[in-house]
Amino acid sequence: xxxxxxxxxxxxxxxxxxxxxxxxxxxxxxxxxxxxxxxxxxxxxxxxxxxxxxxxxxxxxxxxxxxxxxxxxxxxxxxxxxxxxxxxxxxxxxxxxxxxxxxxxxxxxxxxxxxxxxxxxxxxxxxxxxxxxxxxxxxxxxxxxxxxxxxxxxxxxxxxxxxxxxxxxxxxxxxxxxxxxxxxxxxxxxxxxxxxxxxxxxxxxxxxxxxxxxxxxxxxxxxxxxxxxxxxxxxxxxxxxxxxxxxxxxxxxxxxxxxxxxxxxxxxxxxxxxxxxxxxxxxxxxxxxxxxxxxxxxxxxxxxxxxxxxxxxxxxxxxxxxxxxxxxxxxxxxxxxxxxxxxxxxxxxxxxxxxxxxxxxxxxxxxxxxxxxxxxxxxxxxxxxxxxxxxxxxxxxxxxxxxxxxxxxxxxxxxxxxxxxxxxxxxxxxxxxxxxxxxxxxxxxxxxxxxxxxxxxxxxxxxxxxxxxxxxxxxxxxxxxxxxxxxxxxxxxxxxxxxxxxxxxxxxxxxxxxxxxxxxxxxxxxxxxxxxxxxxx
Numbered sequence: 001x002x003x004x005x006x007x008x009x010x011x012x013x014x015x016x017x018x019x020x021x022x023x024x025x026x027x028x029x030x031x032x033x034x035x036x037x038x039x040x041x042x043x044x045x046x047x048x049x050x051x052x053x054x055x056x057x058x059x060x061x062x063x064x065x066x067x068x069x070x071x072x073x074x075x076x077x078x079x080x081x082x083x084x085x086x087x088x089x090x091x092x093x094x095x096x097x098x099x100x101x102x103x104x105x106x107x108x109x110x111x112x113x114x115x116x117x118x119x120x121x122x123x124x125x126x127x128x129x130x131x132x133x134x135x136x137x138x139x140x141x142x143x144x145x146x147x148x149x150x151x152x153x154x155x156x157x158x159x160x161x162x163x164x165x166x167x168x169x170x171x172x173x174x175x176x177x178x179x180x181x182x183x184x185x186x187x188x189x190x191x192x193x194x195x196x197x198x199x200x201x202x203x204x205x206x207x208x209x210x211x212x213x214x215x216x217x218x219x220x221x222x223x224x225x226x227x228x229x230x231x232x233x234x235x236x237x238x239x240x241x242x243x244x245x246x247x248x249x250x251x252x253x254x255x256x257x258x259x260x261x262x263x264x265x266x267x268x269x270x271x272x273x274x275x276x277x278x279x280x281x282x283x284x285x286x287x288x289x290x291x292x293x294x295x296x297x298x299x300x301x302x303x304x305x306x307x308x309x310x311x312x313x314x315x316x317x318x319x320x321x322x323x324x325x326x327x328x329x330x331x332x333x334x335x336x337x338x339x340x341x342x343x344x345x346x347x348x349x350x351x352x353x354x355x356x357x358x359x360x361x362x363x364x365x366x367x368x369x370x371x372x373x374x375x376x377x378x379x380x381x382x383x384x385x386x387x388x389x390x391x392x393x394x395x396x397x398x399x400x401x402x403x404x405x406x407x408x409x410x411x412x413x414x415x416x417x418x419x420x421x422x423x424x425x426x427x428x429x430x431x432x433x434x435x436x437x438x439x440x441x442x443x444x445x446x447x448x449x450x451x452x453x454x455x456x457x458x459x460x461x462x463x464x465x466x467x468x469x470x471x472x473x474x475x476x477x478x479x480x481x482x483x484x485x486x487x488x489x490x491x492x493x494x495x496x497x498x499x500x501x502x503x504x505x506x507x508x509x510x511x512x513x514x515x516x517x518x519x520x521x522x523x524x525x526x527x528x529x530x531x532x533x534x535x536x537x
Contacts, residue, residue, distance in 0.1 A: 008221060009221050009222045009223065009224075010038065010221075010223050010224070011211075011223075011224040011225075011226065012036045012037060012038040012192070012223070012224070012225055012226070013030070013035040013036040013037060013225065013226045013227045013509075014026075014027075014030040014035050014036070014037040014038070014225055014226075014227050014228060014229075014230065014506065014509055015037075015038055015040060015211065015212060015223055015224075015225040015228075015229045015230065016030070016037060016038070016039045016040070016230045016232060016502075017040050017199045017212065017229065017230065017231050017232065017233045017266060018039075018040075018041065018048065018231070018232040018233030018234065018477070018479070019039055019041040019046035019047060019048060019178070019193070019233075020047060020048040020049060020050035020051075020178075020232065020233075020234065020477060020495075020498065021050040021055070021057075021174075021177055021178065021181065021477075021495045021498055021499055022050075022232045022476045022477035022495070022497075022498025022499050022501070022502040023039065023230070023232035023233065023476075023477070023498075023502060024039070024046070024178060024181035024182060024185065025103075025107070025181060025498070025499040025502045025503055026230050026232060026476065026502030026503060026505060026506050027039050027181075027185050027191055028107075028110070028181050028184050028185040028188070028191070029103075029106070029502070029503045029506045029507075030190075030191075030506040030509070030510075031185050031188035031189075031190035031191040032106075032110070032184075032185075032188050032190075033506070033510055034190060035190060035227060035506075035509070035510065036190055037185075037190055037191045037192070038191070038192045038193075038194060038223060039191065039192070039193045039194065040194050040197040040199055040212065040214055040223065041193065041194070041195045041196075041197065041233075042196070042197065042198045042199070042233065042260075042261060042265075043154075043195065043196070043258060043260070043261050044195050044196055045152060045153065045154040045155075045160075045195070045258075046152045046153055046154060046178055046182065046193065046195070047153055047154035047174065047175065047178035048154070048233070048234055048257065048258060048261055048262075049234060049256055049257045049258065049261075049262075049448060049449055050174050050177065050178060050495060051153060051154035051155070051156075051160075051174040051175055051178050052154070052156065052157040052160070052174055052256060052258075052353070053173065053174040053177075053448075053495065054137065054173050054174065054491075055137050055138055055173045055174045055176060055177040055492075055495065056118070056120055056135040056136070056137055056491040056492030056495065057115065057135055057136055057137065057138075057177075057492045057495050057496045057499065058134065058135045058489070058490050058491060058492035058493040058495070058496035058497075059100040059101075059103070059104055059135075059136070059492075059496040059499070059500070060072055060073070060074060060076070060077030060097065060100060060134050061073050061074035061075075061076075061077060061097070061100060061101050062100060062101045062104035062105070062136075063101070063104060063105055063108065064104060064108075064115045064116065064117055064136045065117060065134055065136070067117070068116075068117035068136075070117065070130065070132070070134060072130055072134045074097050074098075074100075074101065076128045076130070077097055077128060077134065078093070078094075078097055078128070079127050079128030080122065080126055080127065080128030080129055080130075080489065081093050081097075081128075081484070081489060082128075083126040083127050083128060084124055084126055084484070084487045084489055085483070085484055085485050085487055085489075088483075088485055089483035089484070089485065091457070091458050092456070092457070092458055092483035092501075093483055094458075095458035095459075095500075095501075095504060096483065096497060096500050096501070099500050099503065099504055100496070100500055103499065103500055103503050106503075107184075110184040110187075111184075111187075112145075112180050112181075112183040112184040112187065113138070113180045113181065113184050114138065114139040114180070115136045115137065115138055115139065116136060116137060116139060117133075117134075117135075117136045118133075118135070118136060118137045119132050119133050119416075120133040120135055120416070120490075120491045120492075121133045121412045121413045121416055121490075121491075122134065122413075122489060122490035122491075123321035123323070123324070123413060123488055123489060123490050123491070124321075124487070124489060124490075125411060130490075131412040132412075133490065133491065134490065135490060135491045135492035135496070136492075137173065137176075137177075138173075138176040138177040138180050139176065139180075140170035140171065140172045140176050141170055141171045141172075141175075141176040141179045141180055141183075142170045142171075143166065143169075143170065143171060145179075145183065146171070146179050146182070146183055149179070149182055149183065149186065150166060150171070150179065151165070152182065152193065152195070153166070153171065153175050153178050153179050153182065154175070154178070154258065155175065156173075156174075156175065156354075157256070157353055157354050158353070158354030158355060160258065161259075161295070161354065177495075194214075194223075196216055196217055197214040197215075197216055197221070197223075198214060198215040198216075198265065199212045199213070199214045199231075199233070199265060199266060199269070200213055200214065200215055200265050200269060201213035201269050201272075202229070202269050202270065202272075202273055202473070203222060203224065204273055207471060208471040208472040209225075209228070209229050209273070209470060209471065209472035209473040210224055210225060210229075210472055211223055211224035211225055211229065212225075212229060212269075225472070227472075227509040227510065228472045228473070228474055228505070228508075228509035229472060229473055229474065230460075230474045230475070230476065230502060230505050230506070230509075231266045231270065231454070231462075231473070231474065231475040231476075231479045231480075232475065232476045232477045232479055232498065232502055233261075233262070233266055233477075233479055234257060234261060234262040234449055234477065234478045234479065235257075235262055235264070235267075235283075235449045235450030235451070235452070235453055235478035235479065236262060236263065236264030236267050236450055236453075237252065237255040237257050237262050237283060237447055237449050237450045237478075238252050238255060238257050238259070238260060238261060238262040238263045238264075239252060239262070239263040239264045240252045242263075242264040242267070246280040246281050246452070247281045248280075248281055248282070248283055248450060249330050249445055250283070250285075250330075250444070250445040250446060250447055251444070251445075253294050253295055253296070254288050254290075254295065254296035254444050254445065254446045254447070255296075255446065255447050255448075255449065256286075256288075256296075256298050256353075256446060256447065256448050256449070257448075257449055262449065262450075262478075266454075266475075266479050267453055267454065267479070270454050270462060270470075270473065270475070273470065273473075274464045274465065274470065275454050275455070275462050275463070275464060275470060275473070276454070276455040276463050276464055276465045276467075277452065277453060277454060277455060277481065278452060278453075278455045278481035279451060279452030279453070279481040279482065279485065279486070280450070280452035280453065280481075281452065282450065282451045282452045282482075282485075282486060283447035283448070283449065283450045283451055283452075284323060284447055284448040284449055284450075284451050284478075284488060284494055285322070285323045285325075285326025285327055285329075285330065285445065285446070285447050285448075285488075286298050286299070286300065286322035286323065286325070286326045286446050286447060286448060287299045287300070287307075287322060287325050287326055287329055287443055287444075287445070287446065288443070288444045288445065288446025289338065289348070289350075289352055289356060289366075289441050289442065289443055289444075290366050290441075290442040290443070290444050291354075291361075291366065292360055292361060292363075292364030292366055296444050296446040297352040297353055297354050297355075297356060297446075298322075298352065298353040298446060298448070299322075299338075299348075299350050299351070299352045299353075299443070299446075300322045300350065300351050300417070301350055301351040301416075301417035302318050302319055302338075302349060302350045302417065303344075303349040303350065303417060303418060303419050303431070304340055304341075304343060304344070304349035304419075304431035304433075305318065305338050305339055305340035305341075305348075305349050305350070305431075305433070306318055306338070306339050306340075306390070306391070306394050306433065307325075307336055307337070307338050307339070307443060308336065308337055308339055308382065308387060308390060309332045309333040309334065309336055310333045310334060310335060310336075310381075310382060311333055311382065311383065311386055312377060312382035312383050312384075312386030312387035312390055313386060313390050314390055314394065314405060314406060315328060315331075315332045315333075315336075316328035316329075316332070316406055317403070317406040317407055317408040317414065318338075318406075318408060319408050319409065319411075319413070319414035319415075319417070319418075319429050320413075320414075321413055321488065323488035324488070326445055326446070326447070329443065329444075329445045330445050334444075334445075335442060335443075335444075336442075336443040336444075337380050337382070337440040337441060337442060337443060338350070338440065338441040338443050339376070339387070339391070339433065339438065339439070339440050340433065340438070340439050340441070341433045341434065341435040341436065341437075341438050341439070342435045342436065342437055342438075342439075343431065343435050346358050346369070346437075346439060348439075348441060349431070351417070356441075358439075361441065366441065366442050367439055367440065367441045367442070368380050368439065368440045369437050369438070369439050369440075370437060370438055371436050371437050371438075372436065372438070373387055373388045373391055373438055374387075374388060376438045376439075376440055379440065380440045380442075391433050393405070394430070394432075394433065395432040395433060395434060397427075397430055398424070398425050398427070398430035398431060398432040399425060399432070400426075401425055401426030401427040401430065402427065403427070403429075403430060408427075408429045408430060409427040409428065409429030409430055414429050415428060415429060419431075448494065449478040449494070450478055451478060451481070451482045451484075451494070452481050452482075453475065453478060453479050453480045453481050454475040454479060454480045454481065455480075455481055456474070456475050456476075456480045456481070456501070457469060458504070459474075459504055459505065459507075459508040460474045460475060460476050460480070460501040460502065460504050460505035460508070461473070461474055461505070461508065462474060462475050462480075474505035474508070474509070475505075476497075476498050476501040476502040476505055477494070477497075477498030477501075477502070478494065478498070480501070482494075482497065483497070484497070
C-alpha cells in the first residue's frame with residue numbers, strides 16, 4: 001500500500017470511502033482476495049474516530065473469547081441482542097453473528113493482526129449478557145513495524161487536536177487497530193490510499209454505482225470501481241445543518257469525531273440517487289465535559305461525584321454506561337454539572353478523553369470552585385438549597401451503601417470503574433461529597449458519532465425507498481443505520497458491526513459482475529451520470 005496524492009482519474013476493482021476500522025477491514029479483505037482496492041480518505045490522516053477510540057471490538061463467539069475461556073457463544077450473544085432489540089433488524093443481526101467468528105479468524109490469520117480479550121462489561125442487564133464483557137482489543141503495535149506508514153495514522157485525540165504526532169512507544173488502542181489493519185493491507189500489494197480526497201458525488205451508469213467524484217486540493221477527480229463502492233466514512237455528526245434537519249440533539253462541536261471529517265457528504269450523495277435512510281435522529285451518545293475551547297471531552301468511568309441538572313437535583317445513575325447516561329442528559333433539564341469535592345486533590349473523578357487540566361478549566365470558567373455548596377450553587381446558577389439538600393441526601397446513601405433514588409452501584413458495569421480498594425463506605429460507587437473546596441464541571445451531551453444513515457441489507461447493500469438494493473453501492477459503520485436501533489449493547493459494538501458489514505460488502509462485491517459489464521471493464525456505450533455536489537455538500 002502507498003499513499004497516492006496524485007490527483008488523477010483512476011479505475012480500481014473496489015473503492016472504499018473512509019479509513020476507520022470498518023473501512024480498513026473492508027479494504028484489507030478486498031485486497032487479500034486479490035481485488036485492486038483504493039481507500040479514499042477526506043483528511044490527511046487515517047483512522048477517523050476509530051483512531052481516538054479504545055478499540056474495543058464487540059465480535060461475539062470468536063476464537064479470541066475461546067482463548068480467554070469466557071464461555072461466550074454466538075447463541076448467547078443472539079439471546080442478548082434479541083432481548084435488547086427484539087425482532088427489528090433480525091436478518092442483519094443474524095448475518096452479523098454468523099460472520100463475526102469467520103472474520104476474526106481471517107483477520108488473525110494475517111501476521112500483522114492480533115487481538116486479546118479485555119474485561120469490559122456488556123452494558124445492559126439482559127439474558128445473554130457477559131458481566132465481564134465479551135469485547136476484545138488489538139495488541140499494541142511497535143511503531144517501527146509500520147515504518148513510514150505510522151505518519152498516516154491519526155494520533156490520540158488530545159495530541160491530534162494539539163497538532164502533535166504520536167509519542168514514543170508502541171501504538172495502542174485505536175491507533176493499534178488502524179495501524180495493524182493498514183499494515184496487513186500493505187502486505188497484500190493490492191491496496192492504495194489516497195488522502196485529502198473528499199467524496200461529494202456518486203457516478204452511476206445504467207442504474208449502477210460505478211465510481212465517485214472527489215474534491216482534492218487541486219481539483220476534482222473521478223475514481224471508478226469495477227466491482228463496487230463501499231461508503232464507510234462515519235456519519236454526519238459534524239454538520240450542524242444535518243443535525244438540525246434530523247433532530248439530533250447535542251452539537252457538532254461536542255462530537256468526538258475529528259473536526260471537519262464527518263459532514264454528511266456521503267449521506268447527501270447517496271440520497272440524491274435514491275438511497276433510503278433510517279434512524280437519522282440517533283447517535284452513539286455519551287456525556288462530555290465542556291472544554292475551554294468549546295469542544296467536549298468524552299467522559300466515563302466516574303469514581304465519585306454526582307451530576308445535577310439546572311434545578312440542582314440528580315436525574316440518573318451517574319455510573320450508567322455512557323450511551324444511557326447520554327440519553328438521560330438529553331432528557332434532563334440542562335445545563336448539567338458534575339459536582340465533586342477535593343477528595344482527589346481537585347482532579348475530576350472520572351476518565352476524560354482528552355484529559356482534563358483543572359487549572360485550565362478553572363481559569364476558563366468551564367469549572368467552578370467554592371469553599372461551600374451554597375457558594376458553588378451561586379457560581380453555576382442552581383438553587384443553593386436544592387444543591388445542598390441533594391448532596392446531603394446522596395451522602396446519606398453513601399453511608400447506607402444504597403442509592404435509593406437511582407440504584408448506583410447495583411450493576412456490574414457501575415462497579416467496573418469504582419475504586420474498590422479505597423472505598424470509604426459499603427458501596428464503592430457512592431463516595432460522599434464532604435471534603436471542601438467543592439467543584440462543578442460543566443457537562444454537555446456529546447456523541448461518538450451519529451448511528452443513523454443509509455438503509456442496508458444483510459450484504460451491506462444500500463437500499464432504495466422500495467427496499468431494493470442500489471447496484472454497486474454498499475455502506476457500513478456510521479454511514480449506515482445500525483441494526484441495534486436505539487440501543488447500545490456493549491463496548492465496541494460500533495466498531496465490531498462496522499468491521500463485519502464492511503467484510504460482508506466486499507464478499508458480495510467479489511461475486512461475478514453483471515453480464516452487461518461496467519465502465520472500466522470493457523463495456524461500450526454505457527450511459528454515465530455524476531451526482532454533482534449541490535451547495536456546500
